Amino acid sequence: MPFEVKMPQLGMNQDSAVIVAWLKAAGDKVTRGEPIFEVETDKATMEVEAAGDGYLAGIRVEEGADIPVGDVIALIVETEDAVAEHACAPVPASVEATETAEVAPNPTPAPETTAKAEETVAPAPVEVRAPAPPALSGPILASPLAKRLAKERGVDLAALRAGGLPEPIHAADLSRAATGGQSQLGARISGDALTALLQRSENADRTVLFAAFAAGAWRDVFETDDATIAIRGLDGATVHYPAHGEAEAGAAMSLVDLCDTRLQGYAPASGGITLSVGADTDQFALTLSFNEASLPMAHAITLLDAIAARVEDPIRQLI
Template sequence: MPHEVIMPALGMAQQSGQLVAWLKAPGDAVKAGEPLMEVETDKATMEVEAQADGYLGGLRAKAGDDVPVGAVVAVIAESQQAAEAEAGGEVAQDAPETASETDSDDTLPEGAEVIMPALGMAQETGQITTWLKEPGDAVGADDILFEVETDKSAVEVPAGATGYLAAILAEPGEEVPVGAPIAIISAEAPANPVRLSHAQKPATPKLAKTEAPANKPKPEKEVAPTSEAAKPSAKPAAAPAPGGRILASPKAKRLAREQGLDLARLTEAGIAQPYHVSDLETLRALPAPQAAAATAPTAQALHLSAEVSAQGFAAFCDWIAEETGEDPDPGALLAGLAASATLSGPVAVSRHGRSRCFVDPARHPLGQAPQVDEDAMPALLIRDLRGSALQRISLGGEAQPVLTLTGSDPLTLTLEADPGQLAPEAALDLITGFAARLDEPLRHLL
């Protein structure tokens, strides 16, 4: 039976993703775990792996398309013949599903769909453990709507929109595919709130259901390559990235950093961006750089330090404990105080060898940002070394700017960033703003 490839959710609030490139061509053999396509959102660019063995066929989207989360973008067939047969059009069984969806959707209230989020790249389904709101209840965008569990984590998920819970489309205990709608939030109070199980509500309409403009050819004819030159392995020449940045998948950047490889050498060799894990083999095969290249001048890395009293943050944590009766999460609080500065996006906090990544804390109440998969690429890394013997630190650049907290009282804040990650003015705003909020956190809430 063919395996459908869907557009994954790379973030909790993501509604669509841009298909940057196919890393396989129709008819190619694929293995589960192999990079299949590259997807970009407003916060990250990631390689998406195949979830089944087989042959790629039936592409429904081309590079550059914005695709709704959960929409089918391709099919992995069991045989090469089946893949070639599907490459010319849609899978036959899609038609009755579309008709069923149209009939069912007529009975549902109008509003913003809440989808099953992806808490990890390999996740295909999630199980709702409990609903924290009932049909008809008023909800705010930051209100916790439900709890979802996968084989790796359990997370509270906010509503993401303000209005009324007009429909619940999955019951606790049900396994729901990533990207499938599980609730509807309407702008006005519903006259007849709906509560259904997932079995009663068909899956999210597939991409094939979206009508293409009359003056454009069908998507499958646009994406089906007709020659070897159309395969992803033959990269076209590409202009350098703006500002001299290297465009590469997060996995390729991480492996290159761990193995001491310089991706800039691929650019110097004329190899087109963006780079993927497979390009690291090409990089290793390049001749060693000339000794003179080591003496070439390089841009100065940013290294800023500040000191702040530790008493303000400690008193703030005590105050939260008294008000709520629960011990606060210092890591989540630090992520929220830092994200309110210059940077936005996921913030990772590392303490005692454990690293956690929080979803765009600037968009959530302080200390209440949900966590994402640890493989997510953060916009900022916070090293919490408070209470250790270290007083000053200088470890060099990482894949993102790094804020390190050392000492006991006062605390020393150290910001390190490679050229191109932060402008000097942005770095100054980041560390001074974080220091001010850390000194008087309560003022941040007011």
């Protein structure tokens, strides 16, 4: 069994410490009590000793990295052969979270390559997560209450940890995890009728039409007269539909029109209900991103279906 080398708690109120230097390299033989790395807290710099005999392996952090107390930073394995088995890429001194964004490889469709293009088109928007940290071994540090709630709700704590939720996991982390994420619904709609309409009318603005469809669907589904759509332009500017200058916070949902790009879907990582529309040959790809705590799945389905129906048959919106 490999030993986990963890960032030790060196002071009463210390949350993390900086790795000043590794005194041993991966593969080096270490004996219990031998210094293996040097850390700096806000108070002092000190050497941390190996807790057992073996070979240093799986160094997960580089020198200069600020590591929370309790985090596993390396392993001590029993045999030299096991060193390679546990090798992993170290976390650099500064880790930048990767933006959640979607870039579906969607080459510009050309008639002669349609078949090939279809193969490479992403079938549906796929959520791109920040790269998961190295898989952690050992028991999950979670409070008994968090473990019980996770079991009751069918939440996989190991998956939460792999997703980057710091340990120890408490009940509040679980509620955030259960309600904080964005859900997505996707639809592919025939674009024939809308395309024909846009071609017939020189004044018709596609994006505004999508906003009108979204607002109309919203009014129908939620039986309200008030439905403002915040149109988020690709240049970063936001305008409202209907245009009466409301703040985005007052908008029912956001709209992102990606039809002039190769992109198919956009799902913001945090908050809000967002509809994105992408064009794909003779179809439109609709993606509704929402938080189930604020928009239950059943309502979201009804809403996106109502929007899709309007895109498919724009006359429905006009009458």
